[in-house]
Amino acid sequence: MSYRWSFFSLRLPTRLGMRGLPNCQLSCCVNTLLQTFSATWELADLLVKWEAAAGSGNVPLQLKRVLVAMRGDPSHPAPHRDFLNCLDRNCIRLGIQHDADEVFLSILNLMQQQMDDKDLSLEIQNMYKISVETYLQCLRCNSIQTQNSYLLSLPLHIKEDHNSLEDCMTSFFEHQELTDINCCFCPKCETKRPSRQGVRLRVLPHILCIYLKRFRNMRGSTRKLDCSVTFPETFDFSEIPKEAFSADFTQSDCRYTLYAVVVHSGNSVCGHYTAYVRDRVNKHWHYADDSHVQQASWEEVQKTYGGHGRGTAYMLMYRRNTKEEFSG
Structure with a gap:
């Protein structure tokens, strides 16, 4: 648990579960996501286990350092500037307004790509992975095609x-009806047919x-x-x-x-x-x-x-x- 001095009193510490992060070149989007990552204590615990090699352009390494600092002594600033610069080198540019969901998915994907411990990176991804089954049913012969995939949000x-x-x-x-120009090819009928398309949950x-x-x-x-x-x-x-x-x-x-x-x-x-x-x-x-x-x-x-x-x-x-x- 970290401490932060009250805005109204310099003598009495206020016990809070968050640390503020200064806005650096329109970084409010990343600052906010760092707060959610810090609150996802399971992620920080997994990253702490990782013995990473040094690398200023390595997103998971810089994220690990930020999350550890956000748990630590509030008199030491959390090094999120290094994290912001690291994202900038990985095409999430400073000084530009970003979409939070897009940055969130980019960070998760960069962790998957840049961690040398693939078992640990898979464990992190599985923590967020929504496994789904997409299906396409022909409305003429009722045959069904399915495909398994996943979402991270x-x-x-x-x-x-x-x-x-x-x-x-x-x-x-809810399923969607695909008719007219949206008809899909049915392998059994060997032609395009009206179809029913939808998504089902496999694993939460x-x-x-x-x-x-x-x-x-x-x-x-x-x-x-x-x-x-x-x-x-x-x-x-x-x-x-x-x-x-x-x-x-x-x-x-x-x-x-x-x-x-x-x-x-x-x-x-x-x-x-x-x-x-x-x-x-x-x-x-x-x-x-x-x-x-x-x-x-x-x-x-x-x-x-x-x-x-x-x-x-x-x-x-x-x-x-x-x-x-x-x-x-």
Whole structure:
């Protein structure tokens, strides 16, 4: 647990579960993701095990150093400048506004590519990996083609009115009818036929990252959807329709608890990222806006559901409950 001096008192330390990170050349997006990575204590624990060779351009090595520093003495600045420079050398440029989900996926992929311990890098990726089965069913002969793949974040489409996370999840797993010019080739019929296409869950990860698709291209320009998307502190996948699961889905622990929220303020042209994260020990919420850190409440997190002129939730990080937490 780290300490940070209260803004209002230089004598009394305030116990907080987060450390602020100064904004360096439009780094709010990366700063916010570092807060979520720090709150993902499983990731930091795995990186600490890694005996990495020196390398200023090695993203997982620099990430390891930042996360260790963020756990340490607050009088020593966290070396996130080195991490930012490392990302810049890996084509995530400083001085440019970035999309948080794209940077998040880039960091995970760079860790997979640049770690020399492939077993450990696979363990990190598996922590986030959402295994899915895509299927294509011919509506004429009913033959089905399937393919297994994976996602590292779950992209959920939202409607331009009120949404709930449960509704967005249900919509994601609903099948689509492909007809007319969208007909697909059926190997059994040996011609294009109307088809039904969909996605089913095979394996749920330990850390579930959900990406709310708030940016939409319309008439050649991109705009942000500020509409409401409600989300719970605890989400149980067993409550969504059974059609969302593949035949070989066997997991019994499907209950998840929210521990981090990436918030976007502004519009598609000019925006700013902040984060809410939940303390591992006392379960209290904290808020980080670059170098400014303060305690928060669940009611404040709920204000990010949506609304014009408000910061809106953009990415949600859920952790699968352990059996002890689930039974408790």
